Amino acid sequence: MxxxxxxxxxxxxxxxxxxxxxxxxxxxxxxxxxxxxxxxxxxxxxxxxxxxxxxxxxxxxxxxxxxxxxxxxxxxxxLKTTPVFEGLTEVIEILHRNGVRLGIVTSRGVSGVDMGLTSRGLTAYFDTIVSQKDTVLHKPHPDPLIECLKRMDITPQDAIYIGDSPGDMQASEAAGMASGLALWGTHQPDLPCTYRLAHPRDILTICEVEE
Missing domain, CATH: 1.10.150 (DNA polymerase; domain 1)
Structure with a gap:
């Protein structure tokens, strides 16, 4: 898929x-x-x-x-110096190069996200950011994910949400999306999810993207 x-x-x-x-x-x-x-x-x-x-x-x-x-x-x-998890920058570049669209859905404020992306030169890769201010309800409610999909004009069946927390996985399910559990960041590796991702490159495999 x-x-x-x-x-x-x-x-x-x-x-x-x-x-x-x-x-x-x-x-x-x-x-x-x-x-x-x-x-x-x-x-x-x-x-x-x-x-x-x-x-x-x-x-x-x-x-x-x-x-x-x-x-x-x-x-x-x-966030001026906080690292991106190892391997993710390259994966983001490959996904973007292959026409896979990218978004961020977070419960934090947008200023922190902007600071992090700008400090690592990643801003241009992402279509949109849905942050704390953009919805009344937050994860584990599906509203932030639904808002992101709406902005990108993408159906839930055509998207996957990568996260590390129970709220991320629950929001994905409620939005009708596939979920990928980032094992590099989670403290709960047994959370119910569609995919368990041991390494960022696993994202390329499930998206059927050539490196």
Whole structure:
């Protein structure tokens, strides 16, 4: 089966943001609340919107208002140097060269995505970015994926969504799309999905793209 479009999650799928994001968030939440969040709870915020993640870690509204802008600033600064997962840049170039259209669907703000793509020279490869501001409901709801497909004029059957979290896989299923679990970024390799991707080059195989 050849897919006409490949949609990517951003954090933990395209960019290896986990360490920088979680370190900054943990320090800020600890400052705001006086309680250091446990690592397993921190990891569950990956895939949430920023405000949802901050509240999930126990911040009240006043604390969240203090944490949010500081975390946003730390995240943007980190994305100037955050690496793309090994092998993905080449795969993106090959997909684009072979006419496979590319999009990004993420729960983070668009400024961080723009910073990451620009810093790595990847902006021109992607047709569109659906970010936190673009839909009322977020993953695991299908709305962000449906919005991306609508913008690209692609049917769900002709696209695959690559992600690393339960919300990514659930959103794909709800949108009627195939899902690819990025084993290079996930902490839950047994999540239900259409494909388990051990290496970014596996994307080329399922899209039937020649290198």
């Amino acid at each position: 050849r897919y006409q479009a490949v949609l990517f999650d951003f954090d933990g799928t395209l960019f290896d943001t986990e360490h920088d994001e979680m370190t900054a968030l943990s320090a800020l939440v600890t400052q705001a609340t006086g309680v250091e969040p446990p690592k397993d709870k921190l990891l569950k915020t990956f895939g949430m919107t920023g405000p949802d993640g901050i509240r999930f870690l126990g911040c009240n509204e006043e604390q969240a208002a203090w944490v949010k802008p500081r975390w946003h600033e730390a995240s943007l600064n980190a």
